[in-house]
Amino acid sequence: MADDTQPTTDGATVTRPTDASAPTGTQNSTTGPAGLVGLEPTPGVAKPDSLMVVDDVLRKFGGMTAVDVKHLEVQRGAITALIGPNGAGKTTFFNLLTGFDVPDNGHWKFDGQPLAGKSAARVARTGAVRTFQLTKALSRLTVLDNMRLAATQHPGENLFTSLFQPLWKKREAEVTEKALEILGRFKLDTKKDDFAGSLSGGQRKLLEMARALMTDPTMIMLDEPMAGVNPALVQSLLGHVQALRDEGMTVLFVEHDMHAVRHISDWVVVMAEGRIVAEGPPEGVMKDQAVVDAYLGAHHDTDLGDDALLDPEVLKRLEAEEEKR
Numbered sequence: 199m200a201d202d203t204q205p206t207t208d209g210a211t212v213t214r215p216t217d218a219s220a221p222t223g224t225q226n227s228t229t230g231p232a233g234l235v236g237l238e239p240t241p242g243v244a245k246p247d248s249l250m251v252v253d254d255v256l257r258k259f260g261g262m263t264a265v266d267v268k269h270l271e272v273q274r275g276a277i278t279a280l281i282g283p284n285g286a287g288k289t290t291f292f293n294l295l296t297g298f299d300v301p302d303n304g305h306w307k308f309d310g311q312p313l314a315g316k317s318a319a320r321v322a323r324t325g326a327v328r329t330f331q332l333t334k335a336l337s338r339l340t341v342l343d344n345m346r347l348a349a350t351q352h353p354g355e356n357l358f359t360s361l362f363q364p365l366w367k368k369r370e371a372e373v374t375e376k377a378l379e380i381l382g383r384f385k386l387d388t389k390k391d392d393f394a395g396s397l398s399g400g401q402r403k404l405l406e407m408a409r410a411l412m413t414d415p416t417m418i419m420l421d422e423p424m425a426g427v428n429p430a431l432v433q434s435l436l437g438h439v440q441a442l443r444d445e446g447m448t449v450l451f452v453e454h455d456m457h458a459v460r461h462i463s464d465w466v467v468v469m470a471e472g473r474i475v476a477e478g479p480p481e482g483v484m485k486d487q488a489v490v491d492a493y494l495g496a497h498h499d500t501d502l503g504d505d506a507l508l509d510p511e512v513l514k515r516l517e518a519e520e521e522k523r
């Protein structure tokens with residue numbers, strides 16, 4: 199397989215596998231993307247190294263079934279995209295898995311630990327952390343304070359430390375150092391004293407990701423990370439997501455941007471009307487008849503992966519525009 203790598207606005211690199219059946223960033227034959235090679239692309243297929251395993255999760259709103267997932271396994275160390283037309287149940291499913299909503303039925307495990315019935319805070323402490331859009335309150339804090347606040351959800355934080363000044367002083371210094379290091383990685387260090395609300399759409403998304411990293415997650419769950427992002431920064435964001443995977447993190451993301459999905463996902467799971475209708479490597483899944491039907495049934499104008507954004511000329515112009523912001 200030949201890889202095509204491409205630098206982004208901030209130096210991160212997007213690696214585009216030219217053969218989707220053989221993903222990149224492999225560690226050994228069962229874990230990470232390599233473990234997905236050759237798997238049967240059928241809904242509910244077992245993965246060789248599953249970090250999350252979901253069974254019979256049902257969520258109804260009145261008489262309407264929003265989520266009805268029989269079985270899903272998420273491969274450790276890989277990037278899995280969760281896609282589907284509007285109203286398919288993706289966000290509800292995310293909310294259920296992360297303890298922000300309660301199912302009518304079902305159970306699921308993260309790294310062997312049962313999560314059903316656990317609060318959102320307890321789920322986050324297990325290492326499954328989701329990103330959130332910056333709220334109004336957070337927008338009024340500086341970028342650095344946003345990062346420091348995110349660290350308070352860290353499993354290592356405890357009452358003992360917070361009661362003794364020498365301990366919390368030391369901890370505060372460590373947290374600030376870590377925050378600056380992560381901000382540097384996302385090229386947000388120069389913005390550390392700016393209000394988060396003053397950042398561009400793409401920079402906000404980077405900050406959301408940076409905040410999640412303050413808790414050292416095992417799995418990061420991103421809800422539409424590319425939404426509202428300038429196309430020049432999309433490239434950069436994609437590079438960062440791949441870098442997290444290459445460091446061994448598991449990524450699960452909900453996304454409408456099919457360009458993003460096609461170019462960074464190792465595996466794609468498709469939901470429609472609450473159910474998983476297909477899963478498999480990105481190239482194959484986009485051609486799956488059940489997927490085409492689900493999208494055509496929902497909205498006819500969906501772009502299932504436009505490569506125009508990878509045109510160097512288009513990119514150069516967009517990057518120049520982003521620089522001016």
Ligand SMILES: Nc1ncnc2c1ncn2[C@@H]1O[C@H](COP(=O)(O)OP(=O)(O)OP(=O)(O)O)[C@@H](O)[C@H]1O
Nearest residue numbers: 259262263264282283284285286287288289290291
């Ligand atoms: N709190 C709620 N009360 C009633 N119905 C809800 C609630 N939340 C979601 N729904 C319904 O459940 C279904 C699934 O919604 P959900 O937001 O999970 O879909 P989605 O795939 O994330 O859609 P989108 O891509 O548009 O964000 C929709 O029909 C929605 O109207």
